Amino acid sequence: MTSSRLKKILEKGHFAVTSECGPPKGADPKAVQDKGKTLKGFVDSVNVTDNQTGVVRLSSMASCVLLKNEGLEPVLQMVTRDRNRIALQSDILGASALGLRNILCLTGDHQSFGNQPQAKGVFDLDSIQLIQTVRKMRDQGVILGGEKLTLPPDLFIGAAENPFADPLNYRAARLAKKVAAGAEFIQTQCIYNIGRFKEWMVEIRERGLHKKVFILGGITPLKSARMAEYMSKNVAGIDVPAEIIERMKSVPAGDQRKEGIKITIELIKELQGIEGVHGVHIMAIEWEDAVPEIVREAGLAQRPDVD
Amino acid sequence: MKKTNAGKKYAIFFCQQIDKNQDVNRRSIEKEFGPQIRFFPIPCSGRIEPLHLMRAIESGADKVYVVTCPEGACRYREGNIRARKRLLYTQNLIEEIGLERGMLELIRLKAGNNYTVDKLTRELLG
Amino acid sequence: MITAVRKPMEEIRGMIAPFKKILIVGCGTCVAECASGGEKEVGLLASALRIDAKNRKREIEIKEMTIDRQCVYEFIDQLTGIIENYEAVLSLGCGAGVQALAEIFPVAKIFPALNTTFIGQTKEPGLWIENCRACGDCKLGDFAAICPVTRCSKSLFNGPCGGSKDGNCEVDPELPCAWNLIITRLEEKGELGRLEKIYEPVDWSKMGKGPRKIMREDQSI
Amino acid sequence: MASNKVTFIFPEVKEMPSRFRNALGKYLITINKACTNCGKCIEVCPYAVFKSGMKRPKALSDHLCIGYDCSKNDYYCVNKCPEKAISLRLNPSFEVLGDRRWPAELLASTWNMAASGELPANLNYKTGNSGGGFDKIGILFPEKSKKEEDDIKNESLDGISTAIDLNHSQDSRPEVTIPIPVYLGGMSFGSVSIVTMLSRVRAATNLGTFCCTGEGGFPEELIPYSDHIITQVATGLFGVKEETIKRVRIVEFKYAQGAKPGLGGHLLGDKVTPRVAAMRQAVPGTALFSPFPFHSVYSVEDHKKHVDWIKEVNPKTLVSIKVSTPTDVDMVAVGAYYAGAHIIHLDGSYGGTGAAPEIAKKNIAMPIEYAIPKVHKFLTSEGIRNKITVIASGGIRSAYDMAKAIAMGADGICIGTADLVALECIRCHHCESGRGCARGIATTDEELTNLMNLEWGTQRIINMYISWRRQLMRILKRLNMKSVTELTGRTDLIAHIDHIHNRKLNGILEL
Amino acid sequence: MAHKYHILTSPTPARFKPITKAGIIAWEEGCLKCARCVKKDCVYKVYEKRSLDSRQMLDSLDTACMDCFRCVQNCPNRLIQKSINPLYKALGDNYWTPEIIENIWNQAENGRVPVSGGGYHGPFSGPGFDAMWTDMSEIVRPTRDGIHGREYISTTVDLGRKLMSLEFDSGGKLISSPPPLVEIPLPVIFDVLPWSPGGKGINLAFLEAARNTRTFAVIHQADFMTDMDEYVPNIILFADDDVLKLSKEMIRRLKIIELPDSGNVMAIQEHLKKINPALVIFIRFRLSRNASVRAAALAKEGAEVIHLTANENGMGKAEDPLFIKDRIRQIHSHLIEAGLRDEVTLIGSGGVAMAEHVAKLVICGADAVAVDIPLLVAMECRVCRRCTEGISCPVDLENIDYAWGASRIRNLISGWHNQLLEVMGAMGIREIRRMRGEMGRAMFFEELEKEIFSGMGIKGLINGK
Known part of the structure; x- marks a missing residue:
């Protein structure tokens, strides 16, 4: 059985580069395969969103398998919004059986934001309970309630954390809780306010958490000034400082994408210099083709071989 | 009164604080209009409740006015604000049964004027 | 208290359309408190329906009645001898009240005039908020008496999620983030340590296997 | 002189705030949502109107607020509030309170005195609004400069006596001195609750004076206070027993009462509870009427026989004759003297506490303001004024009314209604209806009786009288008098504003 | 002795909610619905009886409330307030005060003597009837009947002319x-009304x-209808x-005819008496300065x-400054002298508003x-007198049921x-025949005031001496 490549890269101390892939709103495998082709070679793993923001898309599990078949290493995102503990545990077993080796445990965006606001949110477990559950299944070989599995799943367990959401003073504590629950790597919410992020990292280091968990800084390249403003105003938990918005506005519309990439690269370089940051997670929303350029410009195009 | 208003029935709720001599002042107009017009003097417009307004419509009023003192001038502090909120609620209700919101109208007087009920009513009825 | 809101007039009208003699029954308890089904609201609805019928040139006879509680037999019994004279009954009780009426008067045609919404609290005049989901496994003691099941949009036991902004919930920015409240209050009490524990998945089975019941031997006759 | 004999120690004033959640005052203060609970209002207000609260301060004591007059002060809360969250307005309920004789301000002042023994700020505590009698009679104070007035205000009141003697007959019976020129008038058990009755009796005891039982008998709870009780023998003879007459120092013969002159008493059936009935030897639930007049008295001789009977039963007791105020009230008073009474008690037509036909209260017999001078003058001209004590009652509401009544010719006064006001009566005039007083004063309903507690009631009445006494002493001081006995009959020191006709007055007239 | 005069009463509720002195101002917003006022404090169950009178848009609670203030004083949120009802203040006028109107309404409803506790609450005195008190007697007299006692007090009077002596033949x-x-x-x-909204119900x-x-009711000749037969x-x-x-037939059937005073009124009296000798004739005239003289002249001529x-306020013709009670005192004395x-x-009639005014x-x-x-x-x-202006009666008096x-x-x-x-x-x-003219058994404000108060406040003059 092969184990997680991402885990190996992180354990060996390499600065990891991961990216994100949003599945299509349809049954078309090509869309996933094309995205995979674009990213292949530039990133260590690709994580596939699970009906992000409550919008119905091709399933995360299926997309992961498609990517795996393209030769990439997928990270399976799993949200607790849509499945109860029976479905979740069943899917965890299924993922492992299909050869997926990474799982990112999330609660998920509220259904009211998506295209199915009438849906009943499940929220049987929360993200921390999901982490715990995967850990239990993998390490103790039992499901919730203690029943034994014939073969435990093999998954590298990740979680997300947002250093920018309220209450700020509790954010590090919350990460500690996720680590205690069993998270092995963390992807953060997209970072624009590097100052706040650094403060958070200070707290993380004070608690020694950077030694217990691999932290990947989340980055989303800005396409335009409008996007910057929109995110700042409308997306809860995202903190886009005014300077960044101004900087995007200061260039003509046609050059804003370029400027966005420039900012992204600067941020990545900053992240590399922060103690306890183990990698970067690039979330180029519906702009996956920008990833190779970013990775190249950041000087990270040479991905290590760990197999 | 305008020709178009002939035969219409009016219910006028008004805060008695606006015209201390309302009892006498409203007589001339009542004489003129007869049963077409009914006055409901209330000690404070804050006493108005949606049920009062509904009952006025139910008993045949084509138009119900609620006349309050100027905002900020209520003897009981916020009676006129209450009246406004309750009128709004009732407007929503009557709209649901297909009546015009305009059947219920709030007349908030301007501060600093001396009003008499008869003059006011004449103005309202055009 | 159980809260409710009046159904749209169109829907109520549809339900009672075939009938001429209608009894409107209010409930003097929870729904009176939340101003949706008390004596006054019964009066308003009756008034509206009468005016509406008149405008549509329909004949309709409405009787208004409000009983103390629509979910307790002793009060419902006051309708005996009255309800029979009406073709239809519009109940301004909560779902429990409507069902109780229907059970005691199985022949009567009983329709709900309210949409029952939630169990809540009168936050301030004119504002009611949900604060209990009746999960049957109260953990308020751990969470500074703020219910995460009800008041967190995602019912997180190990919150907050990453969506809280300015202390408010991302799902409804008008509402405070329950976890923000929990953390602030625990911090004030110096009990933030309570949250270090990871809460195991909730035993939702207490929320019921089918309809719930409470049996108190000491209270039963 | 009385003052030399008596070294009486008066009870202390103790704070006894309203029994109800919201005291009634002239002004109303509200604090709106803008309040940040900074506590500034609590800090600045010298009248302690505000109390701290969890969300925002509470204006719980706005009855102590001095109102718009405060706006000139630098501690005016409305201006001081940084959030402009405080608003002040006239209490709309205040205008509903009270009546012409007891206007809202007089009620609120009396509550204030009963709560703290202090005079209220900014309220008329002296007179009512009846448009005649006491309300138009002023006291003529000697002209003084402002400085002299201020000096008097601050001077000690020591050495001024408010005591009066009740036995002027020089018979062999004991001298009875009361340290204040007031005793508490008869309100029967049945018309008022046992708590009210005991509160008054205990207050009278503490104040060294007397309280009359009224005609409903002598409940045994009163026995410990027998030395301060006047037992009443009225036309119905309800609850009159030899043992009760033997027990007391003063027996009062009630011929008539001011509230219903010439009519008997009337206790409505609802108020006749088993306890009341037992006391009166009557059937519970049936209305009780006292007949009128004494069926055994048809002449002055019969009248004397009555007095003699009492004197025979109790050789130590004083006898008081309580009468109403007919056209010939002066003759009646003289008759009382010749029958052997120690005290003639004139009950004017506008007072009274129990239920009475309105036609009687308003129209029958004369107001006390006419009766006192009439009687005083006649007794003086008959040469017997100094042989009998004149007590006046019926419509005396304040310390100022008391001083005026004494100046008109009374030795002392008797009070009923003001005591009830001290107990937070609001004079709704519904003592008689249904379960009785909704405020638990004039009721026999058990639940309503429990609205009041004995300690509270006793102290409220004490507080009020302590305040009255201080006011009386201040008046005497300003009149350069050392004893209240000097004031009796000094009609030159009072004047009615409708009857001064631009005449030069003997001082400054103060209403 | 005649049968004891007793009037059967029966509770007869008003058709409209009476206008009461104090009203409750809204207490809704912010109400905690703690029910203190409803369940605990209100002795009179006012809030439970709350309902809406849609004709007047009034809450019933105003009428049931006895102003005890317990709800006002105990409301945890201080949301209940009372205020004087402006409609109450506007009732009647200076003579026909709201208090008088309320007093009459109450008696008309239940037939009971108005009784209240807590002493007298009105003004010290007033003009007209209020400047007079009646006497009482402490002891020396027979026991009284009142309403509850044993002996009979007669209120019967005879209307007509009396002979001063009877003559007999040998x-x-x-x-x-x-x-x-x-x-x-x-x-x-019962006299004719100075104004009324009309309608047959009132006269009936x-x-x-x-x-x-x-007793009798005075009916205008023109108002007599066959259904009054x-x-x-x-x-x-x-x-x-x-x-x-x-018609002669009518004159024969009637017991009393009232004639307006005129120069030939005695002649008319004679004419009527010829047709019906059993007829009693009233002569009616408005009080004025020379009323005493006219009354004496009529009495002499055989009236x-x-x-x-007097008018509604107890006043005679415009130039007459005397109130009815004082003018009648004068006429009475004048007739005695004559x-x-x-x-x-x-x-006497005009301005009689309360029972005490009769006495x-x-x-x-x-x-x-x-x-x-x-x-x-x-x-x-x-007493809004809207009917005199031809506007609708607020209590719909035109259409009353006469039995009610x-x-x-x-x-x-x-x-x-x-x-x-x-x-x-x-x-x-x-x-009552012995009470007529007993002015020594009454007290008059003007006399007492002068006697008692005019000597006060004079230096050196104590007790007016």
């Missing part, structure tokens, strides 16, 4: 013929009530139109009953009184009768 046979007398058990008759209610209380024994027909239009009228008083009957007018010298407006107020009239109205009037008269007994009992007088 055989002992009566040769003088006593003029006809009409006896009424209470010195009150008066007549029905007159019959039930064994059965009430003829209780009608005083006021021949203010043309007395000659009256039987003189009906002296030696004529006991031959005629005097009836006071009798003490001042009237044998009986005629009442007008209170009878209308008994039927819920608000009669019941309300009867209740009022019963209340007045009992109050009259209270006043007479207190005075120790057992016959």
Whole structure:
């Protein structure tokens, strides 16, 4: 059985580069395969969103398998919004059986934001309970309630954390809780306010958490000034400082994408210099083709071989 | 009164604080209009409740006015604000049964004027 | 208290359309408190329906009645001898009240005039908020008496999620983030340590296997 | 002189705030949502109107607020509030309170005195609004400069006596001195609750004076206070027993009462509870009427026989004759003297506490303001004024009314209604209806009786009288008098504003 | 002895909610619905009885409330407030005060003597009837009946002319013929109204009530309708139109005819008497400065009953400055001086609003009184006088059921009768005929004020000496 490549890269101390892939709103495998082709070679793993923001898309599990078949290493995102503990545990077993080796445990965006606001949110477990559950299944070989599995799943367990959401003073504590629950790597919410992020990292280091968990800084390249403003105003938990918005506005519309990439690269370089940051997670929303350029410009195009 | 208003029935709720001599002042107009017009003097417009307004419509009023003192001038502090909120609620209700919101109208007087009920009513009825 | 809101007039009208003699029954308890089904609201609805019928040139006879509680037999019994004279009954009780009426008067045609919404609290005049989901496994003691099941949009036991902004919930920015409240209050009490524990998945089975019941031997006759 | 004999120690004033959640005052203060609970209002207000609260301060004591007059002060809360969250307005309920004789301000002042023994700020505590009698009679104070007035205000009141003697007959019976020129008038058990009755009796005891039982008998709870009780023998003879007459120092013969002159008493059936009935030897639930007049008295001789009977039963007791105020009230008073009474008690037509036909209260017999001078003058001209004590009652509401009544010719006064006001009566005039007083004063309903507690009631009445006494002493001081006995009959020191006709007055007239 | 006069009463509720003194201002927003006011504090169950009168858009709680203030004082949020009801203040006028109107309404509803606790609450005195107190007697007199006792107090009076002496022939046979007398058990008759909204119900209610209380109602000649036929024994027909239009048959059936005073009034009296010798004639005129002279002249000429009228406020013709009670005192005294008083009957009317006014007018010298407006107020009239301007009556008096109205009037008269007994009992007088003109048994404000207060405040003068 092969184990997680991402885990190996992180354990060996390499600065990891991961990216994100949003599945299509349809049954078309090509869309996933094309995205995979674009990213292949530039990133260590690709994580596939699970009906992000409550919008119905091709399933995360299926997309992961498609990517795996393209030769990439997928990270399976799993949200607790849509499945109860029976479905979740069943899917965890299924993922492992299909050869997926990474799982990112999330609660998920509220259904009211998506295209199915009438849906009943499940929220049987929360993200921390999901982490715990995967850990239990993998390490103790039992499901919730203690029943034994014939073969435990093999998954590298990740979680997300947002250093920018309220209450700020509790954010590090919350990460500690996720680590205690069993998270092995963390992807953060997209970072624009590097100052706040650094403060958070200070707290993380004070608690020694950077030694217990691999932290990947989340980055989303800005396409335009409008996007910057929109995110700042409308997306809860995202903190886009005014300077960044101004900087995007200061260039003509046609050059804003370029400027966005420039900012992204600067941020990545900053992240590399922060103690306890183990990698970067690039979330180029519906702009996956920008990833190779970013990775190249950041000087990270040479991905290590760990197999 | 305008020709178009002939035969219409009016219910006028008004805060008695606006015209201390309302009892006498409203007589001339009542004489003129007869049963077409009914006055409901209330000690404070804050006493108005949606049920009062509904009952006025139910008993045949084509138009119900609620006349309050100027905002900020209520003897009981916020009676006129209450009246406004309750009128709004009732407007929503009557709209649901297909009546015009305009059947219920709030007349908030301007501060600093001396009003008499008869003059006011004449103005309202055009 | 159980809260409710009046159904749209169109829907109520549809339900009672075939009938001429209608009894409107209010409930003097929870729904009176939340101003949706008390004596006054019964009066308003009756008034509206009468005016509406008149405008549509329909004949309709409405009787208004409000009983103390629509979910307790002793009060419902006051309708005996009255309800029979009406073709239809519009109940301004909560779902429990409507069902109780229907059970005691199985022949009567009983329709709900309210949409029952939630169990809540009168936050301030004119504002009611949900604060209990009746999960049957109260953990308020751990969470500074703020219910995460009800008041967190995602019912997180190990919150907050990453969506809280300015202390408010991302799902409804008008509402405070329950976890923000929990953390602030625990911090004030110096009990933030309570949250270090990871809460195991909730035993939702207490929320019921089918309809719930409470049996108190000491209270039963 | 009385003052030399008596070294009486008066009870202390103790704070006894309203029994109800919201005291009634002239002004109303509200604090709106803008309040940040900074506590500034609590800090600045010298009248302690505000109390701290969890969300925002509470204006719980706005009855102590001095109102718009405060706006000139630098501690005016409305201006001081940084959030402009405080608003002040006239209490709309205040205008509903009270009546012409007891206007809202007089009620609120009396509550204030009963709560703290202090005079209220900014309220008329002296007179009512009846448009005649006491309300138009002023006291003529000697002209003084402002400085002299201020000096008097601050001077000690020591050495001024408010005591009066009740036995002027020089018979062999004991001298009875009361340290204040007031005793508490008869309100029967049945018309008022046992708590009210005991509160008054205990207050009278503490104040060294007397309280009359009224005609409903002598409940045994009163026995410990027998030395301060006047037992009443009225036309119905309800609850009159030899043992009760033997027990007391003063027996009062009630011929008539001011509230219903010439009519008997009337206790409505609802108020006749088993306890009341037992006391009166009557059937519970049936209305009780006292007949009128004494069926055994048809002449002055019969009248004397009555007095003699009492004197025979109790050789130590004083006898008081309580009468109403007919056209010939002066003759009646003289008759009382010749029958052997120690005290003639004139009950004017506008007072009274129990239920009475309105036609009687308003129209029958004369107001006390006419009766006192009439009687005083006649007794003086008959040469017997100094042989009998004149007590006046019926419509005396304040310390100022008391001083005026004494100046008109009374030795002392008797009070009923003001005591009830001290107990937070609001004079709704519904003592008689249904379960009785909704405020638990004039009721026999058990639940309503429990609205009041004995300690509270006793102290409220004490507080009020302590305040009255201080006011009386201040008046005497300003009149350069050392004893209240000097004031009796000094009609030159009072004047009615409708009857001064631009005449030069003997001082400054103060209403 | 005659049968004890007793008026049957029965509770007769008002059709409209009475206007009460104090009203409750809204308490809704912010109400915690703690139910303290409803369940715990309100002794009168006011809030439970709350409902809406849609004709007046009033809450019933205002009428049930007894102003005890417990809800105001105990509301945890201080949301309940009371205020004076401006409609109450606007009732009536300076003479017909809201208090009087309220008092009449209450009696008309339940027939009871108004009783209240807590002493007198009104002004010290006032103009007119309020400047007078009646006497009481402490001991020396017979026991009284009042309403509850054993002995009988008579309120019966005779209307008509009386002979000062009887003459007999030598055989002992009566040769003088006593003029006809009409006896009424209470010195009150019902007068024509100065104004009213019209409608047959009002007159019928008066007549029905007159019959039930064994008295008479004055009816304008023009208002007499055939459906009043059965009430003829209780009608005083006021021949203010043309007395000659009256049929002989009608004159024969009537007991009393009232004539407006005029130069030839005695001639008309004679004419009528010829047709019906049993007829009693009233002569009616408005009080004025020379009323005494006119009354004496009429008495001398053989008038039987003189009906002296004042306006609604108890005042005579415009130039007359005297109030009815004072003018009648004067007429009474004048007739005594002229030696004529006991031959005629005097009836006074105008401004009589309360039971005490009946007693006071009798003490001042009237044998009986005629009442007008209170009878209308008994039927819920608000003395707004809108009817005089031709505007709708707020209590729809035009369309009353006369039986209901009669019941309300009867209740009022019963209340007045009992109050009259209270006043007479207190005075120790057992016959109202003996109370007439007993001015020594009354106290007059002007006299007392002068006697008591004018000597006060004078240096060196103590007790006016």
